[in-house]
Amino acid sequence: FQKMSENVNHISSKEDCKDRVIPDIYTFNTMLDACAAKQRWNDLEYVYKQMLHHGYHFNAKRHLRMILDTCRAGKGELLETTWKHFAQADRTPPPLLIKEMFRMKLEQDDHAAALSCIASHCSSESLVFSHKAWLNFFKENAHRFRKGTLVSLIHEGSILISRNDSQNPIFQNLITACREFLRTHITDAGIDQTEALSRLQSETALKF
Template sequence: MTLSVSFFGNMKTSGEVPKAITYKVLGRTFWKEGKVDEAVEAVRDMERRGVIRTASVDKIRSLPHARPLEFTFTGMIKSSMDGGHIDDCICIFEYMKDHCAPNIGAINTMLKVYGRNDMFTKAKVLFDEVKVAKAEFCATPESGNSSVVPDMYTYNSMLEASASAQQWEYFERVYREMIVHGYQLDQNKHLSLLVKASRAGKLHLLEHAFDLVLEAGEIPYPLFFFELVIQAISQHNYERAAILINAMAYAPFQVTVKQWTNLFKESENRISHENLERLLVIVMSHQNQQFLV
């Protein structure tokens, strides 16, 4: 018997009411020992005793349809993922489904697990199941489960999984669904993925995202401009490239000559010196027109 389990037993015998942190430690101890049933029972005992006084548990209880059991399993999955124990993540998730309906937090975590470990098909199946569950809830709210409605993290995880597996057609589908459902584009999270998609033939998605950023009144990150310029040059659309370069002059950031030089060197497989010479002619022409005006 471990020290924490023995201590827990002494607390109950003495009549002292265990606190939420006690159950948290106990649950982790049981899980590390492979005693999943005992871990689940500890959480249920917490529910029966109404031990919901700590700030973290109060926060959980304030969420719609939140139950400590769901969040305990989710925490176990996240801990296993952080530790690199992928098989444990899958086992815990399967075990969870036998005891309670997985919440969106657990689902999002599993999408990350699948996406980061070359299991795109499993991620796709789970993502589609979430959307089916949402559709069923909207049709019959009394029998559905609103806790599995896809959120921003769901779409982020699925975009990452699609990009990692180079499933660009499905990537586009997920991106469009995300936008249609009203989720905002996040340059920090989505730009690098959109650039990869652009280089894989999905330039229209990057252009669409660029327009969304402008419509939202935000300043596109330099990487947006860089990729669009290179793509325009590679397609011999020098007017478009020149317009983008000139537009960067009004952005609140500066691009040095060295940065441009490095960019063109990194893109040698997509553009040639002849392309750059033609671009220079167009850029100079635009600047001369502005000077005359």
């Protein structure tokens, strides 16, 4: 596969193609499937980047699960690469990729980037962004987020909602689900965060 990839650099005319074999999309997908099956994430990342470099595009049916699996394995760079690929092609990422990017940014305490990726790409018609879906999201990822992170998310999300003339249903679903999650999953150790949440909400109400 490495030799096939390098062959592309030596092709400048149709005549060169006669003596050299270059990878096509089937070759890339076969390699990606093999890497994913063996959980060889570094190799998968290399093959995937080579696929994009050779002019082939992300295919949700073939590549979505791979990208999500690499993220769950702690390899977020591939998601970042895919995100840039969509931006350069002026395409909208699939809802599950948007939500995964949101999760990754929120886990990094980058609330602005997390909210931005939703504001820029989401469709309010997608069930992926319903109140129930967001609540399940917080439950499934409870071990990834600090309570303080979620408190800050509610604060910043509430400010965005207040600044918009029209209410964004996605933000509304997100914030109400996050509040419900904090209220129903709070522990004694989280009393300080609850008080901080109430204080931030009061400050936001006074400002707007």
